Amino acid sequence: MAPPIRVPTYLNPMNAVKAIWRICYILVQYIIIAVYKAPPPKSPQDLRNPYGRVAVIGAGLTGISSAAHCISHNFEVVIFEESSRSGLGGIWSHTVVTSVKKSGGPESKWTINDGAEGAFDAVIVTVGTCGKPKWIDLDGMPKGMAKDSETSDADMAKQKDVFKKPIIHSSELDSDKVSEKTIRGKKVVVIGSGASGVEAVEAALHRGAGEVVMIARTDKWIIPRNIFFDTFLACQPFGREMPLSFLWESFLKNWHYYGVKDLTPAHAGLFEGTPVVNDKFLHHVKDGSCKYVRGDPIRLTSVGVRTNVRDRDTKPGAGGIEKTIDADVIVLATGFERPTISFLPDSLFPEDYQRPDLYLQNFTTEDWSVLMTNSSYSSGIGTVGHFHIGIYTRILLTFLLDENARPTPKDSKLWVDVVRFIKRGASGGPLGFFTYAELTIWLVTFHLLRPDRLRWLFFIMFGWGVRVKEQKGEGEGAGAVAMERVRKEKVY
Template identity: 55%
Template sequence: MSVSSACLGIIHEYTSDSQKFAREGRILSVISPWRAYELSLQLFYICLQTIIILLFKPTPPKTPDQPTKPLGRVAVIGAGLTGISSSAHAIAHGFDVVIYEAGDRPGGIWAHVNRTSGLQLNSLIYRFHPAVLWSHAFPRRDEVLREIRRVWKEYQLEPRTRFNTPVTSVKRAPKEAVNADDLDPKHQGHARWLINDGSDGPFDAVIVTVGTCGKPQKIGFPGMPNSEESSDGKSDKSDNKQQGKNAEDEHEGEVFQGQVIHSSELDDADLEGKTVVVVGSGASGVEAVETALSKGAKATIMIARDDKWIIPRNIIFDTTLSAQPFGRETPLSFIWEWVLKKWHYRGVEDLAPAHRGIFEGTPVVNDAFLDHVRTGKCSYIRGDTLRLINSGALVNTRSRESKPKDPGEKKEFKGDVVVLATGFQRPQIDFLPEDIFPEDYQRPDLYLQNFPTEDWSILMTNSAYVNAIGTVGHFHIGIYTRILLSLLMDKDARPSPKDMKLWVDNVRFVKRGARGSPLSFFTYMELTLWLLLFHVLRPDRIRWVFFIMQGWGVTPKEYKH
């Protein structure tokens, strides 16, 4: 999308809304100064992005056969947002790429969510590639997919993408199959890699971008229609029985008479005038409540097994929070939590987590959900879903100070539709060699949280972290890709397995005591410290600083003509 077409689109949207309001007799809305102010902000946002594009957008190849003399070959696993961005960066700097995608179209998780799904963070901190041009501060699914496809096409990635090609094997190429003598990572070398049957030839590096959200995870509960079980073969039935002897005896044999769907299937659901029970309190659950109400649901009930922090859609607050230097709870974390309770949670302070710190899990970014609870459009029930019954769900309700599976009071909640907002399965990476993840250095305990310590030529952007704030689709994708490319181009900059393990050990020492794992929470501070140390302590690496940070300095000459 060009800048002019983006501006015209915004103006057309404003004009169409004005005509709609006029037809409905809403004259005050037509002449509202606030709408005019919002229009001016949107146009200013387009101008701001234009500056970013002019400064940082890498030059794309002009034809599909460029680069004619590649600096190396990179395999990218996954054609989602991260995979397309990584590929675009690599080819822009003179490396040839091949993208392997198990599905039939680009987009990753965005290609499998509801139409109403959108960014919870401001799109200014969701610039997955410098060429992106957002029309809205909080774009919805279709706009996100449009930008992914535009970058995919502009950087000549379409003919380089293998759709319907799941990766089942990544293995080291034998020495006789490659024209290289630097195959040992212990001596400034790296492996060359074969994907699946090796028909595409050896690759100098592999970027794994399978993400952290795979197939929908459907948890099975007793009483589900058609004897549905969970998608991972598990059921909550055994856990439910542990919460109280004969907990559901009086409802034994009952089957829910309504519809049970996963939160990713709401697009085609008829919710008009119905009561919707949402099982799950994470981002999927919050979005499911919003979607249900937007589709005309009479009421919604959220059953929350545990409480999640919900932070506002505020670019200053979210950016400052994600820049926290330690990536873990600290003695000062209570300040953030106090501010949230007094500001964002006003009137519904009871929903704030009692046992979970804000840096102990990925918070939900949302402005509307708490208002839905305040106004009574959503009933927030803290408890464990025991089973489905004829008319809804049987829940072991608990107090705020309780934890999952603690004793409580069993209550029935009636509903017409049950939405399983139980998230998505974590994608497997069993196609990678096991020996690149030695004991104590497995996901997320990796070098810079993204490189296996046994060989830096495999990069796992957005595929290794457990929790994070606002980091999935931002500029770090390009930085990590360019770190990999700089290591491919500069033999003296390459870290040995010993160096990488030492870095991981030092970070773990600094962050020891963090709940879950010292490296389970991703922040930008570790990357920032590495960038400083990488260049300050080794002046010979200064020449890479603008390439790694801004993407300047490495562009094939043939792209410019």
């Protein structure tokens, strides 16, 4: 029998379509940059008379982006970050700011730590939602493992019925801490079914694991990485389950979950938590390269993980069948600790107005000059996760430039209370989940309910109007003079 005729890759029409799509996507990005990107100063010396000073706490992607927007609009920025320059960026950068205080008086300013960097007009907190890796403590785990992940060989030898093979956190799986030899050809058991767990499965398979098993306490919604489908999902106007949400869920079950419908969550709606965005995981389950086990890890043994295996319609902790899942390597996909914001004054977060129940979900209700971009976020669905960074930053800059646009604590709390009323009964709390469509509604009402803010609309939404400009006046007080000039001459 003659071998099948294979079409050369370069003649495959689908590859041509994909190539055209990529080119169009790149061109669109260039157009967006040309239209919306504010030109930065040509050199540090060009920012001689800034409109104000902003402290950015955290040098991850959100922090660097926020700082860039501030500088592009003539604000001086100081970034506070624990890591060295070589280690900046990413969700695993940890801030060590210890104190943020505000001086008294009508022109009070913020000082960071001992105030060595001077006074600031506003503070942007960008510590994110993922801090240090979270280690769970299971019986059968070597002593000290959950605390510092290090136990001597002598101590391990004294312990009975413990798992003495490699135990690693999912954040280490694709790092230099884990060698190729540790994973290749081995049976890897991943504990956890969230985004970290899905990524851990893919990383283990990519590094040549012989077999992978995921132990899932709860089923998570998994959606494809498709710009059209995700855009439609994000267009849901209210961040909560709605009467017609079952349509989206049914579509996913019959399309994305085709062949593995048993993996769809039985007790959680699509609009109740952040879904996992992934194209390949379900295919790994379908082709058998990953075995999906629904159950509760009970303890580790010398050979693997003792697990209470449950049926789909049961909840964590319900009765099941105890089984031991053999393992050569155990990966804890148990997430990350929420970064602390203890450096901020407690007075900024009165009872019932703590993360995520903040003004526009990112401003503290007690002081408009403290912005917490991506630091109060809990769950949501959006097509792209960066547009809001510039918008929120420019809202803060608007407050700095125009005192009439600023909300009072009463206004901020009222906004939170109204959202609570509209979304009462929402799973996870009214502000614990939102979509990009809902965020758009917040931004529209932010302007329409306060017509005096409409003159800032194009600046807030598109970054148009406020630029770095040559100004007269040098030395101390130049920043205040510049801000007063903006107010009087309406530089926006």
